[in-house]
Amino acid sequence: MEKLYCQGCGIMIQTENQTELGYAPKSALDRDPILCQRCFRLKHYNQVQSVAISDEEFLDLISQIGEASGLVVHLVDIFDVSGSLIKSLPRLVGHNPIILVGNKLDLLPKSTNQRKLKQWLRSSAKSMGIDVKDVFLISSAKGHGIDELAEAIDDYRAQKDVYVVGTTNVGKSTFINRLIKRSTGENNVITTSYFPGTTLGFIEIPLDETTALIDTPGIVNKQQMVxxxxxxxxxxxxxxxxxxxxxxxxxxxxxxxxxxxxxxxxxxxxxxxxxxxxxxxxxxxxxxxxxxxxxxxxxxxxxxxxxxxxxxxxxxxxxxxxxxxxxxxxxxxxxxxxxxxxxxxxxxxxxxxxxxxxxxxxxxxx
Known part of the structure; x- marks a missing residue:
């Protein structure tokens, strides 16, 4: 079979495994342009679909961020911080600044001390060698904290790209979909979501004419209970x-x-x-x-x-x-x-x- 590539993210198309990068149903191969299911859903339904890759694939992919210039948003699960912090992240992203975002705030008891939680997230990251510029608490599902975080992202990115990274099951796709909804409006479908030369496995969602919010596949960390x-x-x-x-x-x-x-x-x-x-x-x-x-x-x-x-x-x-x-x-x-x-x-x-x-x-x- 002739090798086909997604014209959205550049990944090679495969029709076997729906949870892996590059999946497209066989019926989609006759379309023009050919898009993987992940890019198709973004373009037509304004939705980012979560996909997972192995540790080795993730390291190869994310290391490319270190050669670029942008802001890294590291999303972690408040209920599984040790399992969702990516220890190798500083080495992979070079000198690019990192902000840490704790997700699933809505599930904690209302009596939780959020200041202490932020301090613990920062110290947990530091103990793994991750120096973060700032810490935020959000709920991707409910939208809590999204506005404050979005404003901070605009400040920290300094007109550069934004890379969103995280392990599987931290709510990354829901988070990105929240940001898309916030910036475009619920019924305003993105029609131009793809830049030429997109790195394999990344999806770029334009923030303006020159920069993008870049979704990366979730890493499978075997130290997670999930x-x-x-x-x-x-x-x-x-x-x-x-x-x-x-x-x-x-x-x-x-x-x-x-x-x-x-x-x-x-x-x-x-x-x-x-x-x-x-x-x-x-x-x-x-x-x-x-x-x-x-x-x-x-x-x-x-x-x-x-x-x-x-x-x-x-x-x-x-x-x-x-x-x-x-x-x-x-x-x-x-x-x-x-x-x-x-x-x-x-x-x-x-x-x-x-x-x-x-x-x-x-x-x-x-």
């Missing part, structure tokens, strides 16, 4: 509305299971409240630590659910980490799931996560 759970389980662990805190009064040597996807042992300390912030649909089960191993062996995927059978077939074994808390009000963060707030210093806990998805500590956000 890649180990079934579609059914993903719906259970992903909040779809404001999460409600669940409070457990625990004595030492008691354990909380978050479905069967994570576990927290109260090893040592005074009786106290453990405040849990997870998707409202994710069951939490309390038991004695002495019984926890047997309970997990016999009931994961049943009483301790999710995981379902599909998730069980791909979920890595648990690894554990012990933390002795030295400050008042500390969060134990379970990436991709949520967090537990513990109020008293001097408390010792042990966290269990699937291997590669590590728990961490931060100052409490609430």
């Amino acid at each position: 890649h180990y759970v079934s579609d059914h389980d993903l719906k259970l662990i992903t909040p779809n509305k404001e999460i409600k805190p669940r409070v457990y009064q625990l004595n030492s040597e008691q354990t909380l299971f978050f479905g069967g996807l994570a576990r927290l042992d109260f090893v040592k300390g005074e009786k106290q409240s453990f405040v849990c912030y997870f998707a409202n649909a994710l069951p939490i089960h309390r038991t004695k630590t002495a019984n926890a191993d047997e309970l997990y062996r016999n009931h994961k995927g049943k009483l301790l659910s999710p995981p379902d059978q599909e998730t069980l077939s791909q979920l890595p074994a648990f690894t554990e980490a012990t933390f002795r808390l030295t400050e008042e009000k500390t969060d134990i963060v379970f990436p991709g799931l949520g967090w537990v707030t513990i109020n008293r210093p001097g408390t010792t806990v042990r966290a269990y996560n699937p291997k590669g998805v590590s728990a961490s500590l931060r100052k409490a956000l609430i």
Whole structure:
């Protein structure tokens, strides 16, 4: 078969895998111009479709930003910051400035301290070697914070291109669609969305006559919980509305299971409240630590659910980490799931996560 290329983004057309770059249905091959499905939806429906690429492909693609001049907008998931921060980003984008955008603000409890959240996002990025110019909190789904961010982008970009980067499942396509809607109006379809010489895999959405907002494919980061759970389980662990805190009064040597996807042992300390912030649909089960191993062996995927059978077939074994808390009000963060707030210093806990998805500590956000 003759090689065909999308006249929108320049990617080679393929008709086999709808979730990969360059997909077009066979019926589209007779059209003029030939567009991949991603470019077709942008041109005719004003929508950006999310696609994913491997780590290696992403590195090759994004490294081209370092040879250009523009602003990098790095979108991360507030519920999975460690999994959605791209550690190699500074090396790839060169001296181009980076602003960090935390998405899914609407799902946090209204009592969340947004100033502390911004500080934590900035320090998390810094710990990975990412120096950011500014930090913003938004909701792609609800539109919260979009106007403020859009104005800041205009200031920071200094009449240069804007590159939007992020891992899969951070809401990048929804975010870009919000920006398109804001700049063009809901019913005003973009008719000129493609510049000559567009880099393979990028989609360029004009900001003015000389610069563009550039969408990049999402990177698949295997340190994200999302890649180990079934579609059914993903719906259970992903909040779809404001999460409600669940409070457990625990004595030492008691354990909380978050479905069967994570576990927290109260090893040592005074009786106290453990405040849990997870998707409202994710069951939490309390038991004695002495019984926890047997309970997990016999009931994961049943009483301790999710995981379902599909998730069980791909979920890595648990690894554990012990933390002795030295400050008042500390969060134990379970990436991709949520967090537990513990109020008293001097408390010792042990966290269990699937291997590669590590728990961490931060100052409490609430």
